Every structure is written in C-alpha cells, then in structure tokens.
Amino acid sequence: MSRLTSGGQIDRTQPLRFSFDGKSLAGFKGDTLASALLANDIRLVGRSFKYHRPRGILSAGSEEPNALMQLGQGDQTTPNVRATTQELYDGLIAASQNRFPSLAFDLLSVNDLMAPFFGAGFYYKTFMWPKSFWEKVYEPFIRRAAGLGRLSGKADRALYDKAFAHCDLLVIGGGPAGLMAALTAARGGLDVILADEDFAFGGRLNSETVEIAGQPGAGWAAQVVTELAGMANVRLMPRTTVTGAYDGGTYAALQRVSHHLADPADHLPLETFWRIAARRTILAGGAIERPIAFANNDRPGVMMASAVRSYANRFAVLPGQKISLFTNNDDGHRTALDLLRLGADIAAVVDTRGDVAAMGDYPLITGGQVTGTSGRLGLKSITVSSASGRLKVATDCLAVSGGWNPSVHLTCHMNGRPVWREDIAAFVPADNAIPGMRVAGAANGDFSTHAALSAGAAAAAEALGDLGKPAPATVFPAAEDAPIQLEPFWHFTGSKGRAWLDLQNDVTTKDVALAHRENFRSVEHMKRYTTLGMATDQGKTSNVGGLAVMADLTQRSIPETGTTTFRPPYSPVALGALGAHGAGKDFAPSRFLPSDALARELGAHFIEMGVWYRPSLFPQSGETHWRQTCDREMRMVRSAVGITDITPFGKIDVQGADAAVLLDLVYANTMSSLKQGRVRYGVMLREDGMALDDGTCARLGEDHFVLTTTAGAASDVFAHLEFCTQVLRPELDVQFFSVTDQWAQFSIAGPRSRELVSGLCDEDISNERIPYMACAEVTIGGIGCRLFRISFSGEQSYEIAIPARYGEALARELGQRAAALGGGWYGLEALNALRIEKGYLTHAEMTGQYTADALGIGGMVSAKKDCIGKVLSQRSALVGPGKMELIGLKPVSPLKQFSGGAFLFSQGARQVLGNEEGHVTSHCYSPSLDHVIAMAFLRDGRSRLGEHIIMKDNARGIEAVCEVCPMVHVDPDGERLRG
Amino acid sequence: MRIDCPNCGSRDRREFQYLGAAVLMDRPAPDAGEQAFVEYVYFRENPAGAHRELWLHEMGCRSWIVAERNMGTHEFASTRLAADVKRGAK
C-alpha cells in the first residue's frame, strides 16, 4: 500500500469500496479515482490511442491525457471519464479502455511494433489503395484499434438539466487568486458566483505546503470558503467547469451534480449545463504544469511533479517507493522536499540547469537530462546523461517539471491571441481578450502565492470600481513570494527512441519532425497533420511543447512559430448536457386540439403537423388499409357531411381605424373594399415577390377583421404583420393579436352541412342570409360563436368558431348530429385529398419559391394599389414565357400512384438533370374520379393542357405518361360551394 | 450574447430573432421602380464595424428593435424600438 498513515485531506473515517477491471479495491472519501488507484499500487490504467502503449496516471487534474476510464456498467456507462477528476464513491465501477483482451496483455500493442507505418499523416498515406479496402478492411481496423471508451448503443436514461444564472462577478477558479477575488468582491457587496472544477475549493493550496497568514494554505482556503458560504450574495459552485466564454459576458458552465454520489436521488440530474450572464469576470483558473519530452517518457510511473505533490500532500499517497525528479526549475526541488518530509525515498533529482544547489538531503545531478526509461508495464529505471557521463538510476516514479503554462484557454474563446512572456517562458493572456474579464494569479503568469492573492484582490477591487462600489478594507494575508527560477528545456533530442508530446493522441517529437520535413510547418498545419492537441484534452499538456519542437526545427523563437489557441469547451461536455430538455417530447411543445380527447375515443390515428397533434384518419371496424378509411371519409363529405377540427389554422384578430389600410398593404388583393359580414380569400407576398401565405379575411365590423393563415405559417405571418406595423408604418392606428388558441374552430362540409348547422344555431342561416363567403356572429346554446361560409373541400361548407373552452362540447355535439345525417369525422388524409381534387393550395405548393402567378392566382395581385411584394413579383425575370406554372396531372394509362417530387420530362427528352421541366407537388387518389391525380409545377404549364409528359422518380423507380390538365378536378364551376 | 431590449432590459440572445440590416425600414415608394426595390431587398453592405440592424424580441415583448452592433466584436452600441426610430425619422 502506498497510502500514508496520516495527513492529507481524505476522510479515513469513511472508507469506500470500488472496483477497477473487476478487482475490488478500497479508498476513502475525499479520494479521486486516480488517487485511490495509486493508493492501491495500480499504476497501469490504460492503453494509448494509436499504439496501445501501456499508460499510467500523468496528472492530478482535468488536463489528464492518459487515465480515461469507462464508468458504470450495462447500458448506462460513461466513457472517457478522467480518473483524476472523478470523485470516489462507494460502489464505483471503473474499467480501463482501449485494450483487448486485457490491460496487461493487449494484442493490439502489435501496433507499437508497426509504429513506423503509423506516423503523422498515416491516414492520408497508408490507406489510400485499393479503394474498396476502405470500408471493409481499413476503417473497421482503425475503428477497432484506435479510440477511447465505447458507447453502450442504448439510449441514455440519465437526467440532464440546463439553467441560467446571473451575477455581478463571476470568479472562475477557487485557488488563492480566485478565493481572494471572491472574498474581496463579496465583502464589497457584489453578487458573486465562484465556480471551480474541483469538488474542493483551494486549487493548488490543497496540494502544496505553503502557508498563508501563518496557517496551512488549505486551512486558509477552508476558512475563506466558510465565510463565503455564509454570505447571501455568494453562490458557490464546486464541481463546475466554466467551459466557454461568449459575447456580452455570457459563460457556459458544466456542473457535475451527481457523478460523485453512490445513490443519487431520482430527481437529481447527472449534470447541469449553465449559462451564466456576468457583468464582470475574473479568470483565476491557475496554470498547468508541462512535461519534458524524452525517449519513452510515456511509461506508467512518469508523472508531473505537481501531480506527485498533489497525491502526496492532498491524498496521502506516495506514487512510488523510490521517486526521482526531472526538472528545469525550482518546483522539482520543492517536490523532493515535500516527499522527503513524508518519508519517501528520493532516487535522484535531475536538473537541466548547471548552477543549482540541492535544497535538502537528496542526490542532485545538475546539468543533467533524462534520456531514456525502461519498464514494460511500469517504470523501472531511467537513464541520465550529464557532464559526468551516462548513469542508470533505479526508480519506479519519475516526477517531471518543465515549468508552467498559464490556463489561457478561456481568453482565446473570442479570438484573443496569447502573448509570450520570456521570463517565465510561457504564453499569458492578451490584454482585454474577453470584454469584462480580468485575469489574476497563475492564469496570468503570477505564480507565487503572494502574487496570486494580491492579483485576486486587485482584480476584485477594479471590478467593484467598474460597478460603482468602493473596495472594502481587506487585511491582506502574508504568503510566500518565491520568484520563478526556470531555464527553458523542452525536449531531449539526442536519443533514438520516441519522445511523446501528446500522450492522448500518441504524437511524438518525430511526428513533428516529419510534419516539418513535409512542409507542414505552420502551427495550424502541423496540428492537423500530426493531430497534436486535437484529442479530448485539447493538448493541455502538449501544445506548447509541440510549438517548441517546431521552433527548434525552423530555427525560430516560439512566439515567431505561432501561438496556441483554444476553443470551447475547456473540457469535454456530454451531448446529453448540451441537449438537456431538447430530446424526445422536450424537443418541441405539443399542442392538442380541442377535440383531442374525442378523437382518441373514436380511435383516430394521429400525426404530428408542426407542433400540433392532428387526427389523420378515423378508421371504422373492418377497415384494414388507410386508403379504405380515407376514401370513405371523402365520399362521406361529398355525399353527406363531414366534421374536422381546424383549430390549428392561424387566427389573427385585427382592429383599428387603419385596419383596412394595413390589410391592403399585406394582402396582394384589396381588402378595404370587403363588405361587413363577408369573407374574402387572400394571398400575401413577401417583398421579393414570392407568395408568403394564403388564407381568408373576414370583416366582422368596420374596424374589425379576422384573418386565417395556414397552420404552418401562422407565426411567420404574425411576425410579418408586426414588421409592417412597427418598422414600416408605425403611424397606423391598428392593433392585432393571435387568437388561434382562444377559438376552437370546426369545418362542417358536405351537401347536408346546412341541415346540420341550422339545427345548431339560434339564428337563420339560410343560403339567402349566409351565402357562400359570408360570415356572421351566431349563438349556439347561448354561446356567442362566429360562423364562416368558407370551404376547403369544394362542398357547401361552414366553419364555426367557438370560445376554446366550449370546443370539446361542441365537437361532441357536431359528431352526434353528423352521424344522424349519415356523416361523421374526417381526418387530415381526407382533408388533403379533398383539397387536391379542387386544386386548392397548401405549403406543398407555396414553398416560398413561387409567385402568385406561378401558383395560378396572379390575377389576385391588384393593379390598383401598392402591396408588399408587388413590384418585385413583376420583375422581368419572373414574368414571360419559360416560367413554372402550377397545373393538374392525370395518368394516361392506369397508374397506382403519383410520386411527390418526381420530375417531369417532355416525351422523347433525355431524362437527365437539367432537362427536367417541372415536378409533382401534391397527389392523391380521387374516389370521385376513380384514378390518381396530382398537382405539379410545369414550365409554361397552363399553355400545355392536354399534352402528354413523362413523370419520372428515379428514387422509387416510377415512370408514367401523364396528361397535363386543369387543377380543378371536381365541380369546376363551384356549384356545390354556392348551393 | 445579450441584447438590451428597450422594454425588457438585458436578455439572452436566444430570445431574439435576427432579420438583417436596418435599411429594411426605408421601403421605396410604390412607384420608385424595380431597381429601387431590388436594392432594398437584396443589396447589403457588410461592414467590418458598426452596423444598424433589425432584431425581433420574439420570445419577449415582440418589439422590433433597431440595434447598432459592431460586426467585428459583436458589441452593441445602442438599441431602440424600431417604431420610435421610424416615427422620429418622419
């Protein structure tokens, strides 16, 4: 056991059981999965992406490239969980990834021997030939060999949530700078959100032995957190990663709500995706230690020095029995001191710098370099070169410190380019990279604890000033202020072995050299050619190293070579969280008809039309095919009476002295001349001249109109009216409101419709009083209703609108009365086929690509007045010969069905794209005619009536000879309408 | 992104619908001719800087808003109700 008997921030009174690759293990509350694995002496935790090299834990944070695990079991597993950030809980089940059959014996590690074939760009070179091999051989092989965790293939049953938060100040990162900033701002009266990806606030203070105000740093952090937790103006968000910075002070954040709970309550989401709107922001995200590249630097046991200190100080785990260090700065030495204090055995400290002295009692090799390692499944020894020659040192853990890279990631999200700071050999954020954001502490290159605390306090004071509040008098705690002592050293070039830069994507210094040889020298090209930095860790530990190697090869400085840039998200976000409340029934609202319950009682089949659930068919017993039902319902309408719920049609109530002026502007035809008590069919155009929508306009009073729109265009038409009245003509005295939901509306159509409706209304509705295209206010059972004599079926027809709360009652009454007259309900299938028989338009024709003229209603565009779209509808390019025109089609020889979207070709023309002369829009079987019919756009169609043309659908393999005919197939003179 | 609605205050961009340049406020006279309408409907500047444009506070008060936004930085310099702007122009 590598667990120390005392110390650390684990709770030894709360032991936890967990399993890794089926083996039951023990840890404590306060552990991460990584620290618990190390405490159980497990160092081999995964296989690498491409070469299947044995890998161990590198880091102690979210930058981890190696220790990715599959968590859970069965169909609810989560792949690619970083063991270094996963809190341990009782019963946690983890499995290693990308190995077959087992972690210690992986057959695909043969890839490592074939490494020469898998270098940079191998995708582009190796798998080029023969073409047929790609799908059957290469791709399955790559998919099997490469990759990370596996998805279960089952739906994710976990609950995800999304939420908004608002604050004066968002503090990102809860280390010394962030805590000091949050404390200063909160005491100054700002609404503060403090977010940290860790489950414990404190940042590096939890992992270091530094003191603040005379007490251990972790203790000071806990004290600050206690004060913040007690303040009403502070929201503490642990386990929350701010993943992106966006315009206007908006930040995305992922909160892991129940990943750490053994038995989370049912109502708890797994994760919540936050959008935080902050007036000011302080980024105090710290820095990430960077590795040094040398041969075989990827063995389990090679770790970051800061991670070794985290495991030792915070988790009370010694990651090795005999630990060595490789460093180019003082941090390596501090690590040795911490380890010595905990009783560890230090094999050697190798410092690349020549003139340094040991800070304690450990063997030091100055001016030295680690040039190689050995140990197949775990580190056994390192080779060290120095002025005094080559030396082999036995060690099972090598802690590496190549300096620190400030976490500039979020400052790049709005195109900010980090700038190079020579003194710390690192990129720091550009000034004002994100409006409203200040950067403090290690994220800004201020690495000492003192510098972090003072930068945090100063940034908060500035934010307070911005928002008009004085900074509080804060007693500033004393802390270490050690200067950074670093001599850049990036990679050892002298040995033959592969030296890894990007551990997650298996990219070595040789790959960068190959990219250089093949002239992919720009950083962006090198990145894509080698895939360096393109894995799920976005190269947090490798990007700057890769730049340094390319800089050496091109004999330029690092800033001349390029900068690193990062895009959201900072760390991976599950699609489930991004799509919270956007899947299944949450994808769109569901709207139900007033007659919904009745239709379900009647056994109707439903379809979704936009957001509405509408009955498509009302099958009766014995009907086995949808066409039987549809045909019966159509015959019923044409011979007796049919009822259908048309509530989804948009209804807009327009009132005001200038109502008619507005309607004349938006309708192509004239509405101001419409008499009270009358209805007119109208068409609206867009300003570009194309038809926007059609519908009816009823004049209920001098200043009062009710418009209907098609169901799908209701919101577009409403927004169009708002545009016209607010943006174009605000002086008009007119108001309008959508009353779609306020009125239930039913169509009663068929030769017996008047019989039905007159029995229902208290008023006389004779043909003389309510002729075709009339409207009136009527009472039904004492309820004020609106009656419209309009038709979408070509039959004598009425529409009754009743306040929605009476809709269901009226529906039941209508159904019973219709049944008594030999009629009943009909669905959307019949409704659609009835309108096709009459050549009425829907959005299958009114797609926004055709003018009123193309649709055969060009005569409606008034010559006497202006309207939206009038001028451009008469553009030379849209009038004259050669234009599409809507026509009817009928088959010349027996045809089972037309095909929506099928092309039309002239007889004898080559049936190739470019030769097509039109296409089918709507089609159905007509029981009245006993054959199929269609509507279609055809070039110059109206002058081609009687011509035979070819309908061709290559996708469905349908070809037929058709005759071009008028669109109206039933009752062309409209006698039934008026009867 | 956040947009200041003159009626509702600072709101998330998702509540708004973008239409395009505010030149759409200046519809040509009915007899201005085809070319004037072609320019009104189709021709747009694409400045790498200040831009006047129309937004609808669709999931809010449903006001059309004239915003001045920097196309390079997405910074909003001002937002006004389109109806007020139009009335003021007369």
Ligand SMILES: [Zn+2]
């Ligand atoms: Zn608003």
